[in-house]
Amino acid sequence: MxxxxxxxxxxxxxxxxxxxxxxxxxxxxxxxxxxxxxxxxxxxxxxxxxxxxxxxxxxxxxxxxxxEDTQKCPPTYLMWSILLTICCCNPVGIIPIILGSSVSSKFRSMDFEGARKASEQTEWAVIITFVLGLMMLPFSWIIYL
Amino acid sequence: MAIAIIAVAAVYAFFDPAGSLFPRCMFKAVTGWDCPGCGSQRALHALLTGHPAEAWHYNPYLFIAVPVALFFGFVEAYQARFPALHRALIRPATFYILIILTVLWTIARNLL
Structure with missing residues (x-):
């Protein structure tokens, strides 16, 4: 250091x-x-x-x-990412976990600005993955008809 | 939120998700493979109707991933109160291990 x-x-x-x-x-x-x-x-x-x-x-x-950016690591949304891998948003569900890891690594290498931006990207990835999963629902019904 | 959880629990307790109206896994429909979450709905139904062993058989990943996810949620939410815990657990290696475990579980359940 x-x-x-x-x-x-x-x-x-x-x-x-x-x-x-x-x-x-x-x-x-x-x-x-x-x-x-x-x-x-x-x-x-x-x-x-x-x-x-x-x-x-x-x-x-x-x-x-x-x-305050130097004191507190921005959220990695890891809980939501893991829960997304359960609800059939996989393999897309892996992407928010990968993005979350960059939040952690940037914060630890003191790139606080980068960590904050990566955190925002992760949040979006979680939301988009979830919405994509919801949009798949009607298709899943059609396929099995 | 509590009402939503109770409503979902009630649906999965009284209806068998093997029925046609429940959402199906698109990953499985397209590739024919089980995704890491496949079997979660049947497992939930089995659990709520008092068949924990059956639930485990449908998807053991569910029983490990949900507590792990909630635990990490707790660690992140209470970073200010437990900084050492956050520092020890929220590190890049944790994410890589989780990704590797998820991929291994997906491969294993489709091969074994």
Missing amino acids: QKVWIHRDGVQQGPFSLAELPSLGITPDTMIWYEGLASWIQAGKAPLTAAMFTADEAGNVVARVKV
Whole structure:
């Protein structure tokens, strides 16, 4: 795990993990250092932390990752995915489980934005799989007539 | 929600799903193979009419998958209260194992 030190108000603080940085309220101008950097550098310019910032509509630079995103893994809807494999939506029922795994792996590799998006995709996959299963019902009656 | 569950339970308790009006598995209709869930309706009927052994015979997967699913639902819903449990269980490996088990069960029930 990469450790990061920050320097602000004349005080050096750290080490912190990358996941902790958003909750520290650092700005792109905060000086940081981690192993691999030759010297202290602004957080907005360091390769590891530059992606943490983005510009809002007004052009102000803000933290891209919200603090709560780093604390809580987005839902993987695993319960619904497993239940879908029972109600004949298979083999389509496997797809939401595969998508759910990417939520977990992205969250663990600290791609919080990616994890949130993967979670939304998983939710859609669960809904679509379920609706497809329902749409199959009338066909199942026709086939057996 | 509770009413819906009771209504579904009542339907499966009083009617035999082997009858023609119950939904059929499209996977089975197209491929001729049993999907992981095939037999769930008959199993539910057998269970509700007091034949647990028969229910197990129709679809043992149901008896394992439903408690497992509910357990994972619990783990995710109470992530804030049991963070260590969530961290230990909601990991990519869990998903891969579940996929492999589901596929193996599908192959096994069609070959054996």
